[in-house]
Amino acid sequence: MSHHRRRTISVRIEKLLPILAVVLTVGAIAALTVLAPRLGDARQASADASSSPSAETLEASPSAPASASASSEPLPKFTTLEAPPAIAKAPKKPKIDPCAVPRKLTVMTFNIKGGRVSPGELDGIAGVIRGSGADVVLLQEVDRNRRRSGNVDQPAIIASHLGMQAVFGANDYITDRGGYGNAILSRFPIAESGNTHLPNSDGKEQRGVLRANIIVEGQRLVVFNTHLDHTSDSLRQAQIGAVMSRVNAYDGAKLLGGDLNAGSGSGVLGTALASLTDAGASLGASHDGGGRVDYLLPNSWLEAGAGRVTPTGLSDHHAVSIDFAMRGAEDC
Known part of the structure; x- marks a missing residue:
């Protein structure tokens, strides 16, 4: 190129x-x-x-910082959790044979001297009941909102000291606020109650019989509380006849108690014992004047145990208490 x-x-x-x-x-x-x-x-x-x-x-590791790397921090070790044990069911309550396991209770009858009891003495009466261990209490000569006894509700006050339920039957000096009569106190529930006036003569103090249907561990016990006339045997006979017509109208466990104003060999007691038994026959006098006038009379559904007569100084009557075992079924 x-x-x-x-x-x-x-x-x-x-x-x-x-x-x-x-x-x-x-x-x-x-x-x-x-x-x-x-x-x-x-x-x-x-x-x-x-x-x-x-x-x-x-x-x-939900709490690991954002700057941490998977390669620089080892994964945490997890402990394998075992499944929780099954929750045990509550044991079933054993079935109770009402014949083999009778219901136990203590019953007291106590005449508290015409309601003439000061509010302070009501504490003493409550103390007597507490000391006896009574579950059911029959009181006679009780005031409810009367002037002579300080216008207080005596059965309610006594019951409040003991944590019991109370029912009252006014027979005399009756007002819309109360009166004078009998009371039943119970540690067991009182399902129903009623009061019946008894035969009377002109000018005499009106008497009555108070009834309470008490549920003792599921079983009904019908309790009657009365206070008969103290002046006339014929009137007492008429009155006990009326009382027993009420008592005999009920089946099952029942008990009559109170101040009968009649001795152990009297026709009045004999009328009652035609269908009931004398649980305290061996207990002796129940009154300051001697003699026995305060009774607890069960039917065959209740078996009597130990009994006690307790002078208190709070009344002219002594407190009478008896332990009972109550059957639980008709076929026992």
């Missing part, structure tokens, strides 16, 4: 070099424009993978 031709080619190449440089530069810029976002995403993904704990790590 001639010298002139080589020079011409050299000149042309020199002229093309700037153009080629421009083309290469533009191509490089275009390539960077396309690849740069992808490289950034890849770097970010790599950074996320190295700086954030995995889902497994987060679930296992």
Whole structure:
């Protein structure tokens, strides 16, 4: 090739070099424009993978800091928990044979001297009852909101001292607030009660018989409390006849108690004993004047145990209490 031709080619190449440089530069810029976002995403993904704990790590260690890495902190070890033991069912209550396990209770009868008892003496009466362990109490000569005894509800006050329920039967000096009569107190629930006035003669103090249907551990016990006339035997006979007609109207366990104003060999007691028994026959005198006038007379559903006569100094009568075991079914 001639010298002139080589020079011409050299000149042309020199002229093309700037153009080629421009083309290469533009191509490089275009390539960077396309690849740069992808490289950034890849770097970010790599950074996320190295700086954030995995889902497994987060679930296992909820309190781990965000900067902790899965490779730098070992996974916590878990202890396998055993299944909790089955909850034991409450044991079933054993079935109680009402014949083999009789219901035990103590019954008291106490004449509290005409209601002429101060509020302070009511505490003493409550103390006598508490000391006897009585579950059922028959009170005679009781006042309810009468002026002579301080206008207080005597049976309610005594019952409140003992945590008992009380019912009252007014027979004389009756007002809309109370009167004078008999009361029954019970540690067991009293389901129902009623009071019946007895035969009377003109000018005599009205007498009555108070009834309470008491539920003793699921079994009904019908309790009658009375106080008969003290002046006439014929009137007492009429009164006990009326009382026994009420007593005999009920089936099941029942008991008559109170002040009969009659001795152990009297016709009055004989009338009652035609269908009841004398649980305290061996207990002796129940009155300051001697003699026995206060009785507890159960039917065959109740078996009498130990009995006690307790002079109290709070009344001219003594408190008489007897322990009983009550049958629970008719076929026992």
